[in-house]
Amino acid sequence: MATVFNEEESEIAMVYENLHGDSARSHCGKDRKVSAVQPGMKLYRLVAVSFGLLCLLQVALNISLHLSLYSSYCTALEIVKKNLSDCDNKTLDMEASIETLTEERDELKKKLSDFDYYSQQGWVYFSGSFYYVSEIKKTWNNSRYDCLKRGADLLIVNTKEKQEFLHHLQRRIWIGLTDREIEGTWKWVDGSPLKTSYWATDEPNSYESTDEDCGDTKFFTEKNSWNDSPCEYLLPWTCEKKKNSSSLTQQPKAEI
Ligand SMILES: [Ca+2]
């Protein structure tokens, strides 16, 4: 029986040697078992470390991606804020423009209304004022009275443009100029002193010592057309109403 056991043990040893070759033969006991396990552990550790590194890399990539997206989000948010701010400013500008346009429209409506009214009354518009040229003749004082009743006054010729307008009328008319208060000191009907004048040659002259205290355009064919005449002469006249001026309240005593 013991012989049979020994024979079987020998056969097993031979099989083991055939399976593991020389390396198996160079080791024995516990050392042989540790040598067979170590490569698997190393591989396992290598895989675990690699997996850990991959996880760290994934986390780093995720953080980087989030930071990049956050940066883009912030930039887009700033652009949106700037656009909204620009939009608000443009809205304010548009509201101011609309208000200005509304005021201009109302002003134009008023002007058109004034033009309609004064045109129907026989007035003409020139350079900021309306003018009325009479078809009848009156004394200088009654001429002025007529103008005042119309919310205007006799024409004041204090600009070159007005003198040109007067010249284009080609008529002898009263103008709002007088020296009745102080002989030789000419004033306009609004009390302003005469500065630039367009007297004709040798005028004013108080012709043949008559009291000529009112201005007219006797020499209307000339550029310098003014003349002094007795205020009681009967002549046509021209009223002037400045745009936006209120009705005049001064009422002279009418001559009959
Ligand atoms: Ca006088």
Ligand SMILES: [Ca+2]
């Ligand atoms: Ca005089």
Ligand SMILES: [Ca+2]
């Ligand atoms: Ca004269």
